[in-house]
Amino acid sequence: MTESSPVPTKTRKPPSQADVAALAGVSSQTVSRVANNRSNVDEATRQRVLSAMQLLGYQPNSAARALATGRFGMIGVISFSLSAHGNSRTLQAISEVARISGYSVNLVGPEVATGGAMEQAVTKLTNQGVDGIILIEAQILDHPNRNLPHGVPLVIADGDPDQRHPSVDNNQAAGAEAATAHLLGLGHRTVHHLAGPQDSHSARRRAAAWFDTLKRAGAPVPPVLYGDWSAESGYRLGRRLAADPEVTAVFVANDHMALGLVKALHEAGRRVPHDVSVVGFDDVAESAFFLPPLTTVHQDFEQVGRLCVSLLLEQIADTGHRERRVQAVVTPELVVRESTAPPPVPQSR
Amino acid sequence: MTESSPVPTKTRKPPSQADVAALAGVSSQTVSRVANNRSNVDEATRQRVLSAMQLLGYQPNSAARALATGRFGMIGVISFSLSAHGNSRTLQAISEVARISGYSVNLVGPEVATGGAMEQAVTKLTNQGVDGIILIEAQILDHPNRNLPHGVPLVIADGDPDQRHPSVDNNQAAGAEAATAHLLGLGHRTVHHLAGPQDSHSARRRAAAWFDTLKRAGAPVPPVLYGDWSAESGYRLGRRLAADPEVTAVFVANDHMALGLVKALHEAGRRVPHDVSVVGFDDVAESAFFLPPLTTVHQDFEQVGRLCVSLLLEQIADTGHRERRVQAVVTPELVVRESTAPPPVPQSR
DNA sequence: TGAAGACGTACCGGATCCATA
DNA sequence: TTATGGATCCGGTACGTCTTC
Numbered sequence: 001m002t003e004s005s006p007v008p009t010k011t012r013k014p015p016s017q018a019d020v021a022a023l024a025g026v027s028s029q030t031v032s033r034v035a036n037n038r039s040n041v042d043e044a045t046r047q048r049v050l051s052a053m054q055l056l057g058y059q060p061n062s063a064a065r066a067l068a069t070g071r072f073g074m075i076g077v078i079s080f081s082l083s084a085h086g087n088s089r090t091l092q093a094i095s096e097v098a099r100i101s102g103y104s105v106n107l108v109g110p111e112v113a114t115g116g117a118m119e120q121a122v123t124k125l126t127n128q129g130v131d132g133i134i135l136i137e138a139q140i141l142d143h144p145n146r147n148l149p150h151g152v153p154l155v156i157a158d159g160d161p162d163q164r165h166p167s168v169d170n171n172q173a174a175g176a177e178a179a180t181a182h183l184l185g186l187g188h189r190t191v192h193h194l195a196g197p198q199d200s201h202s203a204r205r206r207a208a209a210w211f212d213t214l215k216r217a218g219a220p221v222p223p224v225l226y227g228d229w230s231a232e233s234g235y236r237l238g239r240r241l242a243a244d245p246e247v248t249a250v251f252v253a254n255d256h257m258a259l260g261l262v263k264a265l266h267e268a269g270r271r272v273p274h275d276v277s278v279v280g281f282d283d284v285a286e287s288a289f290f291l292p293p294l295t296t297v298h299q300d301f302e303q304v305g306r307l308c309v310s311l312l313l314e315q316i317a318d319t320g321h322r323e324r325r326v327q328a329v330v331t332p333e334l335v336v337r338e339s340t341a342p343p344p345v346p347q348s349r
Numbered sequence: 350m351t352e353s354s355p356v357p358t359k360t361r362k363p364p365s366q367a368d369v370a371a372l373a374g375v376s377s378q379t380v381s382r383v384a385n386n387r388s389n390v391d392e393a394t395r396q397r398v399l400s401a402m403q404l405l406g407y408q409p410n411s412a413a414r415a416l417a418t419g420r421f422g423m424i425g426v427i428s429f430s431l432s433a434h435g436n437s438r439t440l441q442a443i444s445e446v447a448r449i450s451g452y453s454v455n456l457v458g459p460e461v462a463t464g465g466a467m468e469q470a471v472t473k474l475t476n477q478g479v480d481g482i483i484l485i486e487a488q489i490l491d492h493p494n495r496n497l498p499h500g501v502p503l504v505i506a507d508g509d510p511d512q513r514h515p516s517v518d519n520n521q522a523a524g525a526e527a528a529t530a531h532l533l534g535l536g537h538r539t540v541h542h543l544a545g546p547q548d549s550h551s552a553r554r555r556a557a558a559w560f561d562t563l564k565r566a567g568a569p570v571p572p573v574l575y576g577d578w579s580a581e582s583g584y585r586l587g588r589r590l591a592a593d594p595e596v597t598a599v600f601v602a603n604d605h606m607a608l609g610l611v612k613a614l615h616e617a618g619r620r621v622p623h624d625v626s627v628v629g630f631d632d633v634a635e636s637a638f639f640l641p642p643l644t645t646v647h648q649d650f651e652q653v654g655r656l657c658v659s660l661l662l663e664q665i666a667d668t669g670h671r672e673r674r675v676q677a678v679v680t681p682e683l684v685v686r687e688s689t690a691p692p693p694v695p696q697s698r
Numbered sequence: 699t700g701a702a703g704a705c706g707t708a709c710c711g712g713a714t715c716c717a718t719a
Numbered sequence: 720t721t722a723t724g725g726a727t728c729c730g731g732t733a734c735g736t737c738t739t740c
Contacts, residue, residue, distance in 0.1 A: 059472070059475065059476045060476065061416070061478070062476055062477050062478045063412045063413075063415035063416040063421065063478050064412075064416050066412035067410070067412040067413050067416050072412065073477070074455075074477070077456075081441075082437050082438075082440060082441040082444075083437070083438065083441060083634075088431050088432070088437040088440075089431075089432065091431060091456075092430075092431040092432060092458055095431075095456050095457070095458030096458050098458075099457065099458060104455050104456075104457070104473075104477050105455065105456045105457075105458070106423075106453050106454065106455055106456075107426075107440075107444050107453075107454045107455075107456045108444070108448065108453070108454075109441055109444030109445050109448060109454070123408070124453075126408065127408045127409065127411055128411050128422070128423070128453050129410070129411045129412050230634060231634060231635045231637070231638040232634070232637070232638070234638070235638055256634070256635055259635055259638050259639075260638045262640070263638045263639075263640060263642075266640055285432075285579060285580060285581070285605070286580045286605055286608055286635070288580070288581070289580040289581070289583070289584055289608050289609045289611075289612045290608075290612075291611070291612060291615055291640045293612075
């Protein structure tokens with residue numbers, strides 16, 4: 001116990017199947033069977049092998065196993081921005097479920113978002129050896145001339161433009177419609193929109209649903225302002241909205257921009273929600289503690305992550321069939337707090 | 350070009366070295382040389398091999414390579430909470446630098462944080478085959494009876510209790526001292542502290558530095574309140590602080606809790622910074638847009654991530670030497686905004 | 699005769715050492 | 720010396736064979 005080996009133990013090789021086999025007095029194949037919980041092993045033999053493993057501290061070599069089986073026990077995740085709130089939440093859920101399912105997660109972070117970046121990332125992952133790939137927020141897919149490989153199981157989270165691949169999406173349209181309708185229902189003549197960046201599918205769909213809802217209600221459609229998800233952009237564009245007395249209600253594409261907008265309104269002397277109502281999107285944990293607490297659309301990123309893994313594992317298992325196109329949809333929910341109210345001067349219809 | 354193969358292309362095996370060798374009319378070893386950019390290959394042969402690779406779409410099999418070389422080209426990252434702001438920022442930086450250095454990132458997410466969870470995660474990663482491990486926020490290491498293996502290269506980000514491993518840390522003490530001293534310098538009689546959870550090293554060091562700074566200044570030391578990093582906990586504990594008229598300055602261990610505190614103060618009718626000054630920690634992107642903009646301590650998580658990878662790669666390369674104990678420190682910086690001011694009733698000394 | 703348990707052998711796809719032209 | 724090929728190995732798994740009751 002207390003002895004310290006004089007020899008540098010750093011270079012000792014990890015024990016292999018063969019070592020275990022030698023110690024247990026069986027063949028390495030039997031060790032393999034025990035390691036994989038096969039049934040056709042005598043109980044006494046199994047115990048002998050197990051204790052030999054224990055004694056040596058045997059750990060199977062995943063590279064060797066992967067080479068032999070062609071399976072890697074690893075799923076690749078491509079995300080171009082972990083700083084985006086939803087992405088890291090989704091990633092966390094993915095890694096959790098993957099671990100439970102016996103898979104590791106190989107994360108490929110942001111690269112220069114050139115046209116071929118997505119393909120490069122996919123290639124890199126398949127080289128590294130993954131059984132499938134999850135793509136988070138794949139705005140680069142816009143480029144219609146570029147296609148993703150169809151050979152490897154793939155699931156797209158929140159970003160499949162043309163439904164060519166299995167995907168999991170928040171029902172952005174439903175969320176945006178709920179937000180817009182809520183404001184309209186409060187009596188606002190119309191609702192302005194502070195959108196996310198134009199290369200984001202989520203942002204586009206929110207904007208489209210906002211537009212449709214306004215149209216259906218017969219409300220005038222004001223011009224859209226495009227931010228970049230950051231509070232800073234919300235503030236910068238918010239100053240323009242704050243300067244416009246026509247603005248009494250704003251649907252903002254995410255909570256962080258909404259925070260910036262609220263600050264801009266505050267500085268302009270326009271109270272929220274008394275003078276201007278604001279609705280966000282995401283329901284980040286902090287939004288309940290904004291001043292005032294933000295009415296927003298709650299997204300269940302954990303559910304998105306879970307579904308991504310499920311769909312991917314299905315594809316991986318389902319080697320026989322041709323690839324299927326499955327779309328899973330997670331429904332967001334409007335959370336009404338204190339940043340919304342009827343307009344200052346009641347409008348008659 | 351436009352032909353579509355009638356045979357299901359799904360099951361086609363990826364081309365191997367041998368296939369390339371056959372097509373190029375060389376041996377597979379020569380293909381290996383070309384793939385690894387060895388010098389002793391005739392230029393003409395190299396070109397022949399390269400175009401064969403191109404034609405077949407050859408991608409080296411990483412499992413086979415790992416098996417043969419013992420290197421995996423992969424670093425493991427263990428993080429028990431990606432939702433913590435700093436962790437995901439650090440992770441993003443790590444993944445970026447790792448990619449540039451030719452390494453993949455194997456992410457192990459949260460598990461039940463039992464005593465052995467850390468060791469399990471490390472074991473899992475070494476099984477999967479990684480060349481080294483980065484541990485983010487290793488609060489579980491507290492348990493002094495548990496040790497991490499010394500066989501595998503390891504770097505700890507923001508959480509090494511006893512400096513037994515190479516680590517990268519923000520200089521929490523300097524940041525906390527700057528925050529506390531700033532408030533004291535404004536004329537506050539003392540500074541209250543809303544700390545992070547007790548099992549977090551970062552939280553502890555911030556609290557310790559706050560304590561020391563108060564002591565050195567001869568200021569009375571009020572009791573500490575312990576939150577859990579969330580805005581909700583900041584709000585909940587903040588209500589207690591807000592009810593105490595003695596409280597005129599609070600140093601909060603992170604920005605999110607500070608947001609909750611500000612809300613609690615606001616509800617209690619105590620204005621920030623007029624009645625109570627608040628300083629946060631982290632400088633999340635949103636904190637400049639809080640109401641009021643938050644004075645806080647900026648942490649450079651990108652730098653932390655970069656340094657982690659550097660230290661780890663050094664260890665990996667440095668197989669000859671015994672393991673070294675290197676500590677890198679990143680210095681945070683106080684960012685003064687509008688949540689701090691002199692106390693309402695000037696104190697005479 | 700037949701099933702269950704144990705074993706042997708041929709790979710998986712590369713890298714490395716050594717022999718060779 | 721320079722460019723190339725051959726043999727054997729990395730550490731497992733798949734599958735066929737042989738033994739035993």
